[in-house]
Amino acid sequence: xxxxGGLNExxxxxxxxxxxxxxxxxYLNLEKLDCSVAIIKNAKSNKMGKKDIIKIDGNxxxxxxxxxxxxxxxxxxIIENGEIKRKRNLNLPDKVTxxxxxxxxxxxxxxxxxxxxxxxxxxxxxxxxxxVYCEQxxxxx
Amino acid sequence: xxxxxxxxDLSVTELEDILELAxxxxxxxxxxxDICHGKKLATLFYEPSTRTRLSFEAxxxxxxxxxxxxxxxxxxxxxxxxxxxxxxxxxxxxxxxxAMRHPKEGAPLVASTYSSIPxxxxxxxxxxxxxxTLTDLFTISKLKGRLNNLTVGFCGDLxxxxxxxxxxxxxxxxxxxxxxxxxxxxxxIPAYLREEVLDTSENSYEEVRNLEAVLPSLDLLYxxxxxxxxxxxxxxxxxxxxxxxxxxxxxxxxxEDMLVLHPxxxxxxxxxxxxxxxRAVYFKxxxxxxxxxxxxxxxxxxxx
Numbered sequence: 045x046x047x048x049g050g051l052n053e054x055x056x057x058x059x060x061x062x063x064x065x066x067x068x069x070x071y072l073n074l075e076k077l078d079c080s081v082a083i084i085k086n087a088k089s090n091k092m093g094k095k096d097i098i099k100i101d102g103n104x105x106x107x108x109x110x111x112x113x114x115x116x117x118x119x120x121x122i123i124e125n126g127e128i129k130r131k132r133n134l135n136l137p138d139k140v141t142x143x144x145x146x147x148x149x150x151x152x153x154x155x156x157x158x159x160x161x162x163x164x165x166x167x168x169x170x171x172x173x174x175x176v177y178c179e180q181x182x183x184x185x
Numbered sequence: 186x187x188x189x190x191x192x193x194d195l196s197v198t199e200l201e202d203i204l205e206l207a208x209x210x211x212x213x214x215x216x217x218x219d220i221c222h223g224k225k226l227a228t229l230f231y232e233p234s235t236r237t238r239l240s241f242e243a244x245x246x247x248x249x250x251x252x253x254x255x256x257x258x259x260x261x262x263x264x265x266x267x268x269x270x271x272x273x274x275x276x277x278x279x280x281x282x283x284a285m286r287h288p289k290e291g292a293p294l295v296a297s298t299y300s301s302i303p304x305x306x307x308x309x310x311x312x313x314x315x316x317x318t319l320t321d322l323f324t325i326s327k328l329k330g331r332l333n334n335l336t337v338g339f340c341g342d343l344x345x346x347x348x349x350x351x352x353x354x355x356x357x358x359x360x361x362x363x364x365x366x367x368x369x370x371x372x373x374i375p376a377y378l379r380e381e382v383l384d385t386s387e388n389s390y391e392e393v394r395n396l397e398a399v400l401p402s403l404d405l406l407y408x409x410x411x412x413x414x415x416x417x418x419x420x421x422x423x424x425x426x427x428x429x430x431x432x433x434x435x436x437x438x439x440x441e442d443m444l445v446l447h448p449x450x451x452x453x454x455x456x457x458x459x460x461x462x463x464r465a466v467y468f469k470x471x472x473x474x475x476x477x478x479x480x481x482x483x484x485x486x487x488x489x
Contacts, residue, residue, distance in 0.1 A: 148290065150310045150311065150312075151289060151291055152269065152290060152291040152294075152295050156269055156289075166381065167380075172377075172381075175291070177292075178290035179290075
């Protein structure tokens with residue numbers, strides 16, 4: 045049984061933009077996990093006003109930095125023995141393939157089958173990713 | 186193998202090599218009239234663009250080469266649903282080099298990843314048109330004698346004009362360029378270009394609304410068309426459109442050696458009375474496009 049207030053071993057994905065938790069849940073395929081997963085929506089946040097949180101009662105074997113592409117404010121807390129063992133902001137990867145989709149209807153990816161959707165980080169400070177084909181910026185909203 | 190997909194694919198040195206070669210062609214065209222004998226250029230034009238296509242074809246024919254291709258998606262296998270990737274794989278075995286115009290942005294980049302021959306982007310949607318940029322740079326270099334120490338005005342639709350975006354991207358690599366961006370509020374240069382290109386460059390820029398006020402300071406004026414369809418209401422269009430029509434009266438405000446460039450086609454943003462002004466070089470600019478494309482084809486085929 046997952047304790048919503050705290051975890052013994054697991055991961056807390058914090059500071060998700062309010063309303064964004066389901067997108068993260070879906071991207072990480074959390075429905076496939078057999079451990080407990082809690083989604084807390086619209087939690088009160090001093091920094092953000094409202095935020096979403098995902099608590100996973102287990103470990104995830106994947107590069108969580110990818111989450112920064114979807115929401116650059118996310119922080120990941122690794123919980124061990126009931127304590128936050130590591131708390132870190134995500135490093136934005138320089139290039140992501142087939143993580144996000146280009147939404148520009150004028151982009152070749154809108155018609156060419158089997159073309160990988162590739163984005164490059166063009167502004168690290170602002171976390172801007174641009175499609176390598178059409179250079180359209182990825183909008184997170 | 187080298188392709189030309191974005192104007193920034195060429196280093197400043199490579200770019201200057203092409204401009205120098207284009208100049209050599211003008212000076213001694215016969216030296217190059219057979220240099221591409223036996224070579225074939227495929228013009229893959231998925232949308233009509235008579236001017237650019239004919240410019241490429243003229244360039245290859247001037248070099249003694251041959252041309253094959255299609256001039257609309259309807260007359261190509263694209264109408265049957267063939268992908269760009271498959272088309273270029275096949276065309277690679279028919280031709281030695283190809284020029285691609287495509288309505289979708291990034292199509293030439295996709296082609297280049299599957300191609301075994303050099304691919305030239307001849308325009309992809311509102312994205313890039315690098316041979317236009319080469320032509321613009323050559324015109325400036327040839328007629329002003331330099332690509333630095335210039336005050337360059339861009340006037341009209343700076344929001345959607347890909348030729349403007351590409352030329353700004355290319356010119357920021359040169360020294361002491363002052364960009365004067367003249368447009369209505371609704372058609373200002375996109376924020377990303379201001380923030381990622383102009384703000385990070387050592388060159389300066391200003392955004393203004395009045396063409397006449399800045400005309401005396403310009404070494405170059407790059408005109409583009411203010412498009413009626415971009416405005417939300419006709420009142421705004423009517424209010425603004427006349428500010429950006431260059432006529433002989435406005436030309437009296439400009440320097441004696443200022444140059445007026447335009448990527449063409451021109452509609453009404455430059456009055457025809459300006460055509461006879463020696464500073465109006467847009468038709469010369471179109472002519473230079475052929476020499477630049479000849480030089481580019483030779484460089485990519487590694488025959489010069």
